[in-house]
Amino acid sequence: MEKLKQSMGGFVGTFVALSTILGSGMMILPGMSYHRLDTAAWQPWAIAALSVIPLLYCYAWLGRRHPAASGVAHYAEVALGKPVGRTSGMLAALALVTGIPATAITGGFYLAEFSGIGVLAWVFPLLVLVGATFVAAAGASFSGRLQVGLILALFALILATAVAAIGEHGPRPPALEVPGIGALGSVLTAVYVAFTGWETVAFTFEEHKRSDLIPRIFAASYVIVITLYGLLLLGLFAAVDSGEDALESAPLLVLADRAFGDLGRPAAAVLVVACITANVCASVLALSRLVFGMARSGFLPAALSRVRAHDRNPITAVVAVGCVLTVIAVLGAMDLFPFEFLFILSGGVYFVLYGVGAAAFTRLASGPSRIAVGAVCAVVVVGVTVIAGPSMWLSWAVFAVTLLVVVLVARFSRRAAVATPAADDPTPALRETTREKT
Template sequence: MSVLQKSLGSVVGTFLALATILGSGMMILPGTSYHQLGTSAWMPWAIAAVSVIPLLYCYAWLGRRHPSASGVAHYSEVAFTPTAGRAAGLMATLALVTGIPATAITGGRYVAEFSGVPGLAWAFPIVVLAGATAVACAGANVSGKLQVALILGLFVLVTCTALVALGKHGVQPPSADVPEFGTLGVVLTAVFVAFTGWETVAFTFEEHKRPDAIPRIFAASYVIVVALYALLLLSLFVAVDPGDKALDSAPLLILAERSLGDLGRPVTLFLVVAAITANVFASVLALSRLVFGLARSGYLPARLTRMRERDGNPVTSVLAVGSVLAVIAVLGGTDLISFELLFILSGGIYFVLYGVGAAAFARLARGTGARVVSALCAVTVLCVTLLAGTPMWLCWALYAVLLLGIAGLGRRARETGRERVKT
């Protein structure tokens, strides 16, 4: 059986996690939540940050004990059945195949608006996806080192911009007024998207030198992500009026201009390019590993398991992934596929995968602590699913249809096999 080489250390693994998580959500969601809730916007962010901890614990536990390129598909197969694993793998593939182009297109729209060059709206996604494919072909270690540089630059600029804003305008205490339940629920559902990505990181776990360090990688990346979001919110509170309509489209641009003056626009452009590039590069690497793992398990064509001899990199799956993503980016960028649909599918399926991973943990883990974590996960998944409404329900329905369909095909194949044996 083909096995990926263990080339990733803890530091690179942490930055890969950060690159996967910090994407388009960071550029939009702090602004939209502030526009809707004012200085009470910290509440849904705090609820999401706390409630996601049990789910992250599940994935850290699973990743440490079952490191595999198939991630949640492997966990589901080990905990339940090959049918469950295949359904989870296909759902994960669909989430990434829709989410990665949507993120790249978001970056293209930002770059086109900031530069005044409309053609970049479709050119940027193609260029960044081609770059991500080339870097993934070079190997996980090369991709990881690039993530370190991009995320360090992003973190420094966001931190400096936020601190300048706080120093210039002072610190404003967040409001303790609780918003209306319905509005809070809508914003919370959207904010949860900013805390997805750790399930995608799991597809690179097979290449980690020390699986026992995976929980520390999750913990470190979680703390950094929460700190970054908190800084952005606090700086928006003091530098921007909550009624500013631009908060729904370019909150980072407003913040940078209010804090840095003429440097605001170029700094924002760099932030957008760095965040999108890092996210797309890390996600393409993760998707190529998922495709490789599914092919190795027999769920996709065997040719996708072909590896380069000198470094064991599954370049065939990388090139296949890059080609498919480029086509979808072109279709989405030209509105032949709904851009909003790509985001809705991706965000909803990501949360379904959180639930599936938590279910696998509940089946495999033992002890009182595991039961407590499983119960907390169940409450989180149920609450978010109910609050999210129809789009989330449809994603769960899609998973159920896949599960039943794959099970039905499996039964038919077994019956056909038995009939052939009899004859």
Template sequence: MTDLRKATGGTVGTFMALSTILGSGMMILPGTSYHELARAAWMPWAVAAVSVVPLLYCYAWLGRHHPSASGVAHYSEVAFGPSVGRASGLLAVGALLTGIPATAITGGRYVAEFSGAGYLAWLFPLVVLVGATLVAALGANVSGRLQVALILALFALVLAMTVLALGRHGVPAPGTALPGFGAFGAVLTAVYVAFTGWETVAFTFEEHRRPDLIPRIFAASYVIVVVLYGLLLFGLFASAGADDPALDQAPLLITAEAAFGALGRPITLLLVAATITANVVASVLALSRLVFGMARGGHLPRGLSRMRERDGNPVVAVFAVGTVLTLIALLQWTGLVPFAWLFILSGGIYFVLYGIGAASYGRLATGAGARAVTVLCAVTVLAVTLVAGPPMWLCWAVFAVVCLGMLALSRRPAAMLRERVR
């Protein structure tokens, strides 16, 4: 057996998508954007939400027509050849290997601060990473049910918190004055991180019973994510002034205390724990599927594609991924891996993967509608890349270098064969 078992339904798939998308960005970006742009902060969020739609459409189309555990690596290989596919897959592995520990460590820092137990700053991420590995080893169904429970609890808490805060402090009017271009661009670039994750969801599509439901899963998860971000942002508008220094550190705590008073701190602790746990559980599962798919395709050691016979779960890839993620988290605490690098690498590469997916869609889809979507994606990717500046340019340069390296490696055996023939 070489294919993953198709056991995931539409409802569980939607919650798995939400778990993958909602992460550490949800806990900090509404606060930092409000601090920078006051009540005009809704503008970059709205621009990001609208402009990301064509990119999500591309991934929904690709997932429906080419469901594979390799996700963007498979799409780009079909569209542009094995060198680009392998480079895309390796970049995706790198993004997740840096992004998942960064999310877990961020959660640990919040949990330590809100609980007053400093040791949780290193214990929480280790427990979450090990726990997520064990859950993934039990299979996609177990992981999916856990994610459903965590996301339902998360959404209920955010909804209650925001409604109470707005009820007590009134519904604030959003700002209408346009902010400066420089400040707007910087916030927009940061906010885009909150809309990454759908490219990671694609690594689980091979296990979906009905690929035709993938566009609906994307649409439903997108609407829920936008509503959730809107609730968090307007809850902050009602709860604090834009000059509150806590906006850059613990924005969720501000709204929680405005809504629940003394209970705000423990409720914030629950919110953070649920968000981070759901995100790490979903991401570990997705990364294990990507590693399995890359190994099955011959781009990683074949042993990583071994599956458990009774349920078809790629447990070798699961435990390999969990071990490496835990080691990276431990290395960060030693200072050998700077924490900031984890976010810079993962955030930039995630957006590069969006661009690669859009380019693959443009190559594989046909018709006037497909051309229009491709043009919209190209405009979005180019604009964000220019506004983001050198860090994003570096990520595209890394992708180009890796592609050239894969191309050189693929030509070398052919050249050696020609020499032997002579």
């Protein structure tokens, strides 16, 4: 069985996690939520941030003890059976295949808004996805080093922008009134995209040198992510009116403009390009590992499990992933389907996979933590599903339908294999000869 090379340390692993998380969730969702809920926008972010803590614990535990390229698909298969594992892998691929192009398109919208050149809305997604494919083809070590530099620059620019905006315009307190359940639920489903990425990072765990550092990587990246999201929301509250339409497409450009004037917008454009590039590079790397792992397990064509000899990089999976994502991004940028639908579908499916990971943890762990964490996860999953409303219910329906199809196809395949003997199997001929002699 093909194995990936263990080349990633804890420091690079933390920045790969940050690259995977800090993408479109930071670029567009703070503005979208503020535009729709005004200063009550912090509420869906707080719900999402708190609710993922026990689920992250589950994934950190699973990653430390079961590092595998197929991530949640492997955990689910070991704990809950092959049909659930295959379903989880397919839905994880669906979430990434919709989420990565949405992130790239977000970058295109930002650049088009900044420059006034509308063609960048689809040219940038094409360029960044092709570039990310080449980066992933170069290997995990090269990709990780690139992401360290991009995320450090991103962190510095976001911190400076948010602090300057608050200092220039003064803080504005968040609203305590709870918005309507429908509005809160739809925003909450989209906001979950901003708290996804840790389950995606799990697809790179097979390449970590020390799996015992995975819980620390999760903890450090969570604290940094929460800090940055909080600063962005407070900066928007202070400096931008919630009625501005640009909040739906380029909120960081508006925030930088209010914080630094004309000098802020070019810096914000560089920030956006760096963030989107880092996120897409990390996500393409992770998706290629998922595809490799599923192919190795027999869920996808075996050709996708081939690795390059000198660095153990699954180059066939990398190229296949890059081609599919590029096509979807171009179609999405051309408005052939609703752009926001990509975020909602991706966020909902990611949350379902958090629930699957929690169920796998409950089956595989032992001791008092298993019962306590499992119970908290169950409350979180049910509670958030109810609050989020139809958009989240749709994601669970997609999981149920996919699982049913996987089970039916598996049963049909087994029956067909039993009913149709192999061409080189002599058993039927021997039976017929025996009947004739008798």
